[in-house]
Amino acid sequence: KQEVTQIPAALSVPEGENLVLNCSFTDSAIYNLQWFRQDPGKGLTSLLLIQSSQREQTSGRLNASLDKSSGRSTLYIAASQPGDSATYLCAAPGPSGTYKYIFGTGTRLKVLA
């Protein structure tokens, strides 16, 4: 059974800091992992999707890494801005196949101006 855990649950940082969000998963037989952003009262926005054949994926100031052997993924945010304030969720496929993603409970990030 796939279980996804995110640490920390909440994070508050001053603007400009580089930060790392952590995601752990129990079933390493995954072929991709996704990171999402959720703003209050909104749905989820896909940020990065890492395939199992990749170790990293980058988009702007965001970089996500995947280490299947250790069951971990990290989301690195460079030079954080107040607009980055949101909840960040990671999701790994469940054992049933590609469509059933198991989500972590998220990291609630607040970047202070």
Next chain:
Amino acid sequence: GAGVSQSPSNKVTEKGKDVELRCDPISGHTALYWYRQSLGQGLEFLIYFQGNSAPDKSGLPSDRFSAERTGGSVSTLTIQRTQQEDSAVYLCASSGSTGAPVKLFFGSGTQLSVL
């Protein structure tokens, strides 16, 4: 459409009433998913559609929950005899394919409050 559309955005109902939640996926997307997000909890998988059929209904919490999809497009999630524990945000997502990788596009959700 431009994105996944869900209606209503908010629904307040009395315990015991039936409710219907609607999802309009991105045009052309064959896969459609319903998730539930309770306060302080992660997203909970409810059901997945490929076209009009639902190969996986394993996440539906009870037989009070049902969903259908017509014309390979619009989906409706119905909750009968609502209970207070049904209060949550119900999120719909669609995807253009089911082969890996699968990028999900989410709607803004329906906030359901059962009094």
